[in-house]
Amino acid sequence: MSATTPETRERGFLDHVIYVLSENPITAIAFALFATIVLVAVFGPILAPYDPMESNAARALQPPSADHWFGTDNLGRDVFSRVLIATRLDLMISVAAVALSFVVGAAIGSAAGYWGGWIDAVTGRFVDTIMAFPLFVLAMGIVAAMGNTVENIIYATAIINLPFYARVARAEVRIRRNAGFAQAARLSGNTDIQVLAFHIFPNALPPMMVQISLNMGWAILNAAGLSFIGLGVRPPTAEWGIMVAEGANFVVSGEWWLAFFPGLALMTAVFAFNLLGDGLRDIFDPRQRT
Amino acid sequence: MFLDVQDLSVSFSTRRGTVDAVRGVSFSLAKGETLGIVGESGSGKSVSSYAVMRILERSGRIAGGRITFDGIDLTAMSDREMRELRGREISMVFQNPRAALNPIRKVGHQIEDVLRRHNRATRSTAKAKAIEALRAVRIADPEARYDAYPFELSGGMCQRVVIAIALACDPRLLIADEPTTGLDVTTQKVVMDLLAELTKSRGMSSILITHDLGLAAEYCDKIVVMKDGAVVEAGDPKALFADPRHAYTRRLIRATPRPGAEVGDLLEPPAPSPVRPVPGAPLLQVRNLRKVFGRGASESVAVDGISFVIREGETLGLVGESGCGKSTTSAMIMRLLDPTGGEILLDGRPLTDTPAAKFSRDPRRGSLQMVFQDATDSINPRFTARQAIADPIRRLTDERPAGRVEELAAQVGLPLTLLDRFPHQLSGGQKARVGIARALASRPRLLILDEPTAALDVSIQAIVLNLLAELRAKLGVSYLFVSHDLHVVRLLCDRVIVMREGRVVEEGTAEAVMRAPSDPYTRSLLDATPMPPAAIAATPALAKAAE
DSSP states (O other), X not given: OOOOOGGGHHHHHHHHHHHHHHHOHHHXXXXXXXHHHHHHHHHHHHHOSSOTTOOOGGGTTOOSOSSSTTOXXXXXXXXXXXXXXXXXXXXXXXXXXXXXXXXHHHHHHHHHHHHXXXXXXXXXXXXXXXXXXXXXXXXXXXXXXXXXXXXXXXXXXXXXXXXXXXXHHHHHHXXXXXXXXXXXXXXXXXXXXXXXXXXXXXXXXXXXXXXHHHHHHHHHHHHHHHXXXXXXXXXXXXXXXXXXXXXXXXXXXXXXXXXHHXXXXXXXXXXXXXXXXXXXXXXXXXXXXX | OOEEEEEEEEEEEETTEEEEXXXXXXXXXXXXXXXXXXXXXXXXXXXXXXXXXXXXXXXXXXXXXXXXETTEEGGGSOHHHHHHHBXXXXXXXXXXXXXXXXXXXXXXXXXXXXXXXXXXXXHHHHHHHHHXXXXXXXXXXXXXXXXXXXXXXXXXXXXXXXXXXXXXTOOSEEEEESTTTTSOHHHHHHHHHHHHHHHHHTTOEEEEEESOHXXXXXXXXXXXXXXXXXXXXXXXXXXXXXXXXXXXHHHHHHHSOOTTXXXXXXXXXOOOOOOOOOXXXXXXXXXXXXXXXXXXXXXXXXXXXXXXXXXTTOEEEEEOOTTSSHHHHHHHHTTSSOOSEEEEEETTEEGGGSOGGGGGGSTTGGGEEEEOSOTTTTSOTTSOHXXXXXXXXXXXXXXXHHHHHHHHHHHHTOOGGGTTSOGGGSOHHHHHHHHHHHHHTTOOSXXXXXXTTTTSOHXXXXXXXXHHHHHHHHHOOEXXXXXXXXXXXXXXXXXXXXXXXXXXXXXXXXXXXXXXOSSHHHHHHHHHSOOOHHHHHHOHHHHHHHO
């Protein structure tokens, strides 16, 4: 328990991040993977050696080589370029979906956990209703009914993820509802909303961070899954799910690279997000900082 | 010697390097003896005993020294051999009995576990032996209690079950780590008497780890006093308390609330006690206050028609054991809870005309504030001390937090350099000061002190009590001091009311209630509080009673 004077506080946070990363190499790997994914999403179009849409029948179905690192597909498009370009779309869908379900889920869950009573009963049943469906089938249904657009994939993914946030938020808020610091906040003149928003909710964040990171991976998989079965992004857009779906037809005839590389990208992303959770919790929990 | 600890050192590796928690501690224990290890938090008293049990957490290790138990060197034993020894030869009673018991298993099964682990029972005999163990710790109707879950039992009962588990295999050494902290004084006495009797009748040796000098003096054959990982003084309790050699021991004895001492006398060196303000006009009137929880069959009356008055500048003590309704009462006065019936008047105007849920916007919110029992739990873990103190200033006053926070910190003696720390970076006493500063921020007229020192070491308690007395003299604020300990309450209070099962059983000036309690319950509360011999010797009336 050593001193943390004001001027060293910012530095303290940085030290803490470095400590968490060095203490747990897996977290460091996850952060490195995550950073790579974000960089690729941002700079993908600049990094891509070829136009992802440009077909060239003469170069169709070439195996990986120095020119085409991941080979070419049945229309002669460069698989490497398409995998890079697709990162932005997949990441955008999952970030937007997770952000949406986090905001709505946390609001619903916090209210239910804080006030209980009929709010808890109503939101609880609503969340149970969502959970009662096989989630992927529900997402399929939503996209099929609302139409095949990127926004609708985001809404569908957000809706099926919502129960997880609502439940975590409810549980975390509920155990702190009558904690000493919440009572003290009421005595300090905070209204119920203020107690919830400024005192209780920030303390519920660390476990929700874990949920966010696990969910990100799941959301990417979900978006790709929808595209894979033809209910998501439409060809010829570069997207990992479609690329796997299209490439799957060629695996039997030996052209494995069409499906393998987008699949690998998908797997890496899911893997990185899942590993990120613990590290995020350690970083955002002030009590982990000594 | 039965247990001989020589030059024991324990160190923990943390991210800021190695911390030496125990430095060269030696003590020994003969067969049938009870050793008391006394010290404040961080003194290394628990760590030393964990080292004997070899149950240090992973970052800790025995850095040096020898622990000889009945001729065997415990530091040289393998983990497997140690597992055999724990429970069978040496066992332990922990501080929080509820945490020590598995919440989802029947207590009888938990006793069976240890019996069968050490081959003291087979499947067919285990149940009978477990019931026998429950009977040994005087649990009424042990056959029925065998099937109870920990949550169905009171704290005192849970601690008896823990003792039953510890003693199930007839160990030869029992280590009790703060076995009664968190229990009511009357329960504490029952549990300690039981422990003393059981260890004596079985010829066991025991180590009692405690922060309570009175408890150690009453139940131990010899005492070691620890501070900062080292033994500062050891010896026979009578001699040690009559003539403490080390300055730290003297300070501890001095800081223990005792009959006849004023609040300033607890400090080393003794300070003059701050003047008590003369009570003025009635500030808060409570009339026939009632609170009923639940409805129908599950209805339970927490507060059953109590009435009292607090005057301007006066301090009223509200004393009782857990479940007596004192916390419910303070929550209702603080307007965190709506009463079922009765009136609460501030300056003659009813507080209850604003419901509790809306009271945070009531102009009288700032007049009523509270210092919470557990300073750790009552400060937002994500707020720095500055933010915690600034919160009520921003919400309840027109003042700017900048400047006012520093003023409050200076008032409660919190070093300004600590203002930007998070609660977990502050010590217990520092957190208590933050809690007091926050409560004073809105310039309250009535402050409820809800066991403000219950979680603090005695020397810190002495300082905090003096701080509260000083603030009262300076600010003229009224206190409602809620506590289970009459000896602490007396130091600050003009008048005392004693509550039991939701009712007031006794009311009067602090001195009168202490000297001649009219209710038998008050008497039993006073009797159950263990006192160090020096304190008894200092008070002729008590010395006579002790003989």
